[in-house]
Amino acid sequence: MGIVGSVLLLATEAAEAESPGGFGLNFNILETNIINLAILIGVLFYFGRKVISNTLSERRSNIETAIREAEERAKEAAAQLSDAQQKLTQAQAEAQQIRKAAEENARSVREAILARAAEEVERMKETAARDLDTERERAFAELRQRVVAMALQKAESELRSGIGDDAQQRLIDSSIALLGGNT
Template sequence: MGTFLLLMAEASAVASELAEEAGNGGFGLNTDIFDTNLINLAIIITVLFVFGRKVLGKTLTTRRENIETAIKNAEQRAAQAAQQLKEAQQKLAQAQAEAERIKAAAQENAQAAGEAILAQATVDIERLQAAGAADLSTELDKAIAQLRQRVVVQALQKVESELKSGIADDAQQILIERSIAQLGGEV
């Protein structure tokens, strides 16, 4: 409406300038607003109202439909985003539960492995102790056998030295009789 008044004021100013020039002799315009400009303005306003209303109505209807479509699309995207968030939260909860299960299983496996290692170490220690005891027993038997062998060697050496020095006749006679008795004969 303010634009209409501005146009009307401009038209009056132009008309008065033209009227002054017409009075100077030349081209003239009728400056009576009610005769000329009011009819023109009424026609222009009517045309704008009739055709502009349709165009403006179509434009506003199109704009309204676009806005409604955009709002519906935004609501759909928001619903999809909420659904995706819900699914992601469920997956996160499942992943955390799986991680806890894996962690618990790993701790159980570590504990079982530790116990198995301790049991194996105990078995190995017992085996090593048994092997050590067996080695000690074997070494003891070897030492006893060596001592016996030395005693036999020393006894033989003593007997040889006594034999070399000679045996008394009655001792020789006793030795011969014993040997015969052992062989199963009579003296």
């Protein structure tokens, strides 16, 4: 018979001792509770000590393992954060370099375009000036030809009508003046 059986036997004997006629209930709370609690604590202490000790030690080791794993994950996260921050810093530096290079490239392209435009404008001015000079010379040559032709026509008509020496001299002088000579 085990401890539980012994406890029941003691409780039964105690009840029989108080009531001689058989089984009875002991209503004295202090006597019954103290005995019951002592027995219960003794049983729990005897049987539960190993179970509770094993459960607590297992729980402690689980907690320690969880703490170690959390610390390792925290270290890994800190290392990853450091790497990410370093990569971000590098990326920002590279972006700054790319931006500076793009600005420099844009500046040089703009200057090249402005230089080409200035050269083109200058070339167009020179071409326009040459064309103007050519047109002016052509216009003067055409005008001279017309003046000469008109002078010749007038001279011929004067010759046919019989002009005098002083009229011929005036005609020659005016023709020469028209052609740009001096009299």
